[in-house]
Amino acid sequence: MRHGKYPFILSFLALPVGLYAWLVILPFAQAFQISLTDWSGSSNQFNYIGLDNYVNLFKDENLVMPAIRHTAIIVVALPVITIALGLFFAFMLNIGGRSRQGRIEGVRGARFHKIVYFFPQVLSVAIVGILWQQVYAPQNFGGLITGTLDLFGLPAPVNGFLADKRFVLVSVIAVLVWSSVGFYLVFFSSAMASIPRDLYEAGIIDGAGRIQTFFKITLPLLWDSVQTAWIYLSIVALDVFVLVYMMTPDRGGPDSASEVVGGVIWKYAFNNGEQAFASALGVVLFFAALTLAVVSLRFGRREQIEY
Template identity: 75%
Template sequence: MKHRTYPFILSFLALPLGLYAWLVVLPFAQAFQISLTDWSGSTNSFDYIGLANFAELFDDDRLVMPAIRHTAVILVVLPAVTIALGLFFAFMLNVGGKVTRGRVEGVPGARFHKIVFFFPQVLSVAIIAIIWRQVYAPPNFGGLLSRALETVGLPAPANGFLATKEFVLIAVISVLVWSSVGFYLVYFSSAMAAIPRDIYEAAILDGAGRVQTFFRVTLPLLFESVQTAWIYLSIVALDAFVLVYVMTPEKGGPDGHSEVVGGAIWKLAFPQGEQALASALGVVLFFVSLSIAVIALRFGRKDSIEL
């Protein structure tokens, strides 16, 4: 009977697997092939040059290396800050209320707060970039943040935050955190809801404070959820090109101070016509993403705790 079901199952899998191979696997394979050539994208002829493109990438201090450094900063800061805020807000919403007759309660209006925090998720990245571009605009262009600082007597950059080299990358990371934290608040809240309240109540009866309860009860039980969130946020950090492209001047400016790897790939491939170099950088980005996922899953393993 089992042997008869295999052809039936395969008949349903054939079309989606074929489309996946055609639309995903084949383009990846072509990118790997192009990265080993000198193809410029404007001709049909090319020669295989081995790993020369990869060597050239890491010698490019004008575009590629700054983009890698900025992406590395985002890769470190974005997951750490977003997960910390998401865990804090989720913990406060779920068990941050009063303890009534030994029972732990969440804060009043927790559902409403979750909706408010989650709202950025319904906006596209382009819309978020346009909104925050106006928030960070100079005072004479109605920049909300600059006007607010001037109102309370604090200085604001005359050209706006996005045109200031010292602030532009911080501004980009802040928007990424703002747009991501709501989703992970809801995600961690759902994970916390699966933890029996008896555990929290027993910890409180034993004299544990809220901070001790979080680090000794909540965080260990949410380890796998935090691990998954770290992987996804790392992918978001590596894929920040759209936000940078729409929000910042010069699509990565000023003077490349907000350039990311995705933007470097786009600039190499289209304005500069260096398709082979762009493919090589794309291959590097692919293996970095794969390595992060493997390392997080392999070295972040922890024995599961049964409730």
């Protein structure tokens, strides 16, 4: 029986592994091959030019380098802000209440609040982009934020937040946080539900406040969930082009002030007809995502706590 175990297992793995290799690994390998050529995408002829496309990536100060800087800012800001807000709201909704007997409970209406926070998840990225494009619009176009600021006599950008180089990237990050925090609130809430309430009640008896309870009990026991959230949010930050495409002027403007790596790939591939250069940038983006995941798993590892 044991002798025939491995062929039996392989018979089940052959189809999914084969599909994964065909649909995922093979396209990545082909993209790497194309990145070593001068292929424009409009012909079947190309010449191998080695690593020239990779060298030229870092010489492009008009699109590539600003896009890398902006993407790096989003990769840092989005996970930090979203995880912090998700943990805070989840902790307050699940642990913030107190019964008359002194027991730890969630606040009243916690389920309703979770639904409200989760609502942006049911909207497509295109709808979110169009919605917030109107929210950030100038006052004469009915912009909600600019109209509110004017109502209170506060200054606002004349052409709206998305047409101002000072605010456009911050505006995009704010929308990303708004659309993501609800999912991670529910994600962290489900993880908190598995923490025994006895631990919190023992902490209260010992005189621990909410801040001490969070850092001494909740956060250590949720560290694996935080690590997972960090990896997923980092990948989302690298793949933010659709929102930038839908929201910002010139699909990354104004003057490339909100340009991201995905947008540069799209522009070089379909606007400039430089498929090989776009493929090289795509390969760099792939290895950046892979490196972020490996580093997060390696340096975020902690001793597992059992309870």
